[in-house]
Amino acid sequence: xxxKSKVKQADDYEQQQCPLCHEKSLILTEREIEVPYxxxxxxxxxTCNSCKYHKADVxxxxxxxxAKYEFEISGEDDMKVRVVKSSxxxxxxxxxxxxxxxxxxxxxxTNIEGILSRVKYQIEASKEIxxxxxxxxxxxxxxxxxxxITWGKEKQKLIIEDPSGNSAIISDKAIKMPLKVKVEx
Ligand SMILES: [Zn+2]
Numbered sequence: 401x402x403x404k405s406k407v408k409q410a411d412d413y414e415q416q417q418c419p420l421c422h423e424k425s426l427i428l429t430e431r432e433i434e435v436p437y438x439x440x441x442x443x444x445x446x447t448c449n450s451c452k453y454h455k456a457d458v459x460x461x462x463x464x465x466x467a468k469y470e471f472e473i474s475g476e477d478d479m480k481v482r483v484v485k486s487s488x489x490x491x492x493x494x495x496x497x498x499x500x501x502x503x504x505x506x507x508x509x510t511n512i513e514g515i516l517s518r519v520k521y522q523i524e525a526s527k528e529i530x531x532x533x534x535x536x537x538x539x540x541x542x543x544x545x546x547x548x549i550t551w552g553k554e555k556q557k558l559i560i561e562d563p564s565g566n567s568a569i570i571s572d573k574a575i576k577m578p579l580k581v582k583v584e585x
Contacts, residue, residue: 421451432461433509435484438568441509457487457507464565466579471512471559471569476552479513481574486566491515492559496542497523507566512558513550520546 416426431443440461447454471481485491487507491499497519499505508514520543527539548554560567563581568574 416446418448418451418453420453421448423448423450425449426453435482435509435568435570437570438484441484441566443509444507455487455506458484458509458566459486459507459564460484460566466563466581467565467567468562468577468579469560469567469569470557470575470577471571471573473512473549473556473558474552476550478552478571478573479511479516479550481512482509482570483511483515483560484509484566484568484570485515485560486562486564488564489560489562489567492557492561493519494557494559496545496556512569515558516546516550 416428417424418426426446426448429443429445432440433443435441438460442459442461443456444459445454445456471478485499485508487505488501489499489507490501493515499515499519510518523539523542523546527536527543530536530539545554545556549556558569560569561579563579568576
């Protein structure tokens with residue numbers, strides 16, 4: 401893309417209205433990347449310059465079926481395994497954490513280390529405001545567990561369920577199965 405078209409696009413994007421503060425200061429970006437063994441993925445993001453509203457998501461360029469992925473993290477090398485997580489995905493780390501979909505949920509392309517560091521960040525943040533000693537201790541133990549998983553000293557199951565099919569764990573070791581989608585009334 402040349403400089404001129406880049407500037408033109410930026411101008412167009414700034415015309416967008418923010419869904420939160422309604423200022424015309426929302427910048428949209430869209431990018432396509434290739435994820436081996438999954439296909440092309442569009443990365444979308446919107447960031448408001450006024451209120452700092454931020455939303456990012458991913459979408460596979462091909463229509464995918466609802467899917468569930470299971471993976472056992474068992475070594476340091478697994479940290480590099482790529483993960484595509486859409487905003488509609490539920491990420492489960494049994495006995496550790498669950499990332500649920502919702503309005504504040506983001507979509508991104510990362511790796512297992514990236515998923516663990518997001519969980520770590522959330523536990524650290526909640527530990528800061530936690531006043532109960534027992535819960536503080538619990539958070540401390542979870543952080544220790546994450547560190548052990550990162551170093552390959554402790555095994556951990558990772559499950560990703562996505563009714564949109566836009567999520568994946570990219571590894572031969574990952575078990576993919578169809579996800580039964582509950583119909584909401
Ligand atoms: Zn805004």
